[in-house]
Amino acid sequence: MSPIRLEPLDLFLASALVLLDAGLSVALGLRIHRQVLWAAVRMVVQLVLVGYVLRFAFALGSAPVVLGIVVLMLLAAAREVAVRPAHRLRGAGNFRIGIMVVGMSTMATVLLALFTAIRPLPWYDPHYVIPLTGIILGNVLNAASLGLDTFFAGVLSGRAAIEARLALGSNVRKALAPHIRDAIRKGLIPIINQMSAAGIITLPGIMTGQILAGMGPMEAVKYQILLMFLLAGGSGLAVAAAVFLAARAVTDERQRLRIDRLTKR
Amino acid sequence: MTPTTLLSIRQLQSPHAGPFTLDIGRGECVAILGPSGSGKSVFLRLLADLDPGSGEVYLAGEPRESCSGPAWRSKVVYHAAEPAWWELTAAAHFSAEQGACVQGLLPLLNLSPALLDSDITRLSTGERQRLALIRSLACQPQVLLLDEPTSALDPASTLAVEQLLRSRLEAGLAIVLVTHSEALAGRLGQRCLHMDKGCLTP
Numbered sequence: 001m002s003p004i005r006l007e008p009l010d011l012f013l014a015s016a017l018v019l020l021d022a023g024l025s026v027a028l029g030l031r032i033h034r035q036v037l038w039a040a041v042r043m044v045v046q047l048v049l050v051g052y053v054l055r056f057a058f059a060l061g062s063a064p065v066v067l068g069i070v071v072l073m074l075l076a077a078a079r080e081v082a083v084r085p086a087h088r089l090r091g092a093g094n095f096r097i098g099i100m101v102v103g104m105s106t107m108a109t110v111l112l113a114l115f116t117a118i119r120p121l122p123w124y125d126p127h128y129v130i131p132l133t134g135i136i137l138g139n140v141l142n143a144a145s146l147g148l149d150t151f152f153a154g155v156l157s158g159r160a161a162i163e164a165r166l167a168l169g170s171n172v173r174k175a176l177a178p179h180i181r182d183a184i185r186k187g188l189i190p191i192i193n194q195m196s197a198a199g200i201i202t203l204p205g206i207m208t209g210q211i212l213a214g215m216g217p218m219e220a221v222k223y224q225i226l227l228m229f230l231l232a233g234g235s236g237l238a239v240a241a242a243v244f245l246a247a248r249a250v251t252d253e254r255q256r257l258r259i260d261r262l263t264k265r
Numbered sequence: 266m267t268p269t270t271l272l273s274i275r276q277l278q279s280p281h282a283g284p285f286t287l288d289i290g291r292g293e294c295v296a297i298l299g300p301s302g303s304g305k306s307v308f309l310r311l312l313a314d315l316d317p318g319s320g321e322v323y324l325a326g327e328p329r330e331s332c333s334g335p336a337w338r339s340k341v342v343y344h345a346a347e348p349a350w351w352e353l354t355a356a357a358h359f360s361a362e363q364g365a366c367v368q369g370l371l372p373l374l375n376l377s378p379a380l381l382d383s384d385i386t387r388l389s390t391g392e393r394q395r396l397a398l399i400r401s402l403a404c405q406p407q408v409l410l411l412d413e414p415t416s417a418l419d420p421a422s423t424l425a426v427e428q429l430l431r432s433r434l435e436a437g438l439a440i441v442l443v444t445h446s447e448a449l450a451g452r453l454g455q456r457c458l459h460m461d462k463g464c465l466t467p
Contacts, residue, residue, distance in 0.1 A: 158351070160345070160347070160349035161349040161350065161351040163315060163345070163349070164345060164348065164349040164350075164351070165351065166315060166334075166335070166338060167313055167315060167338055167342060167343040167344075167345065168338070168339065168342060168400065168401070168404055169335050169336070169338045169339025169340075169342070169404055170335060171333075171335045172335075178351070252317070253334075254314055254317070254333075254334035255333065255334035255335055256314065256315055256316065256317065256334060257315075258317075
């Protein structure tokens with residue numbers, strides 16, 4: 001089966017549902033109608049722009065163009081990782097952690113998928129590279145920012161206990177261990193939820209998309225399983241790296257806790 | 266530096282306090298009095314290498330930089346005014362090797378061994394303060410930096426703490442004692458110094 005094409009009028013009708021949300025806000029005094037409408041407008045503009053960018057990239061299909069788009073996506077994701085936590089490291093420390101973590105974990109998982117499982121020709125085929133990078137980035141970003149937020153909050157609230165351990169001769173790894181564990185665990189919860197809910201509570205996005213686009217269910221399922229594994233690996237790498245880098249950043253060469261390097265957003 | 270000097274402090278300072286220059290002998294207790302916010306705790310934290318600063322500190326002639334931060338802090342132990350706990354019971358804060366030492370110290374501070382296994386948040390402030398002192402002493406420090414160690418204690422417990430500290434001083438421990446009690450400073454300290462606006466004066 002070939003996908004059923006949507007016409008602008010179809011979208012126009014569906015947009016009435018956003019107006020329903022806005023109306024709800026006005027009626028119940030939620031005061032989010034402007035936010036709802038603005039978010040909907042942003043979504044439409046962003047997606048249409050992305051559509052044009054992808055059409056351009058697919059038409060050219062050259063390695064530098066694909067690489068350029070991937071780098072822009074990585075930078076945007078790193079920025080999100082940096083601004084999401086309630087606390088930030090001085091001197092753009094969050095962004096530095098974000099770019100390292102997002103770049104490393106996304107590259108590792110995307111390249112693994114491209115060279116072992118999917119094997120497109122050429123290997124940088126934008127039809128595969130760009131959507132794959134996008135999905136993995138979204139999850140990596142989630143895991144890393146949750147991990148950082150939990151770690152910074154934990155270190156701040158547990159400061160007295162951490163310093164008490166240091167004052168008794170503990171090394172920083174031992175003194176920070178409970179907070180490192182908590183933060184990594186928190187970052188992995190979304191992917192664990194996604195995997196355990198997949199198919200029963202939710203029909204995951206990729207699978208849904210491919211079925212709508214006419215792919216057979218079993219083929220769509222195989223893609224979804226591959227993706228979940230990639231997301232699990234990417235999330236784990238990202239949150240562990242983010243939290244360990246953050247732990248390094250809030251301590252120094254004399255193994256002191258350097259809360260002074262954190263500022264509140 | 267005299268032969269009995271244990272801790273030598275030279276031009277130690279942070280942006281908030283100092284510079285401090287001071288020699289403390291083996292078995293000596295230096296008491297520091299002064300108003301709240303004058304920099305007493307800042308000084309102790311600097312000595313323990315918990316906050317960054319400039320200047321030099323030597324322990325028995327060895328510069329602080331010759332050992333790692335944790336190694337330094339296990340020899341020069343900072344005992345905070347409000348001791349923090351990170352496990353559910355006091356017992357979980359001690360290593361297996363510290364067990365005998367802890368059991369020996371409990372009766373000296375009028376504490377029952379049963380307290381070790383009770384929920385730490387259920388204990389009184391005074392009990393926690395004495396347990397924290399045991400925790401600091403169980404590290405076998407060479408220098409103990411005490412920040413108001415008897416602020417929550419009744420007279421009998423204060424006396425017990427004083428006796429314990431005196432016996433440790435006789436065994437060679439050096440103590441820097443920050444306190445608001447001039448009486449305690451006078452009884453324990455061989456020397457009394459005053460901290461005012463980040464400066465130490467006799």
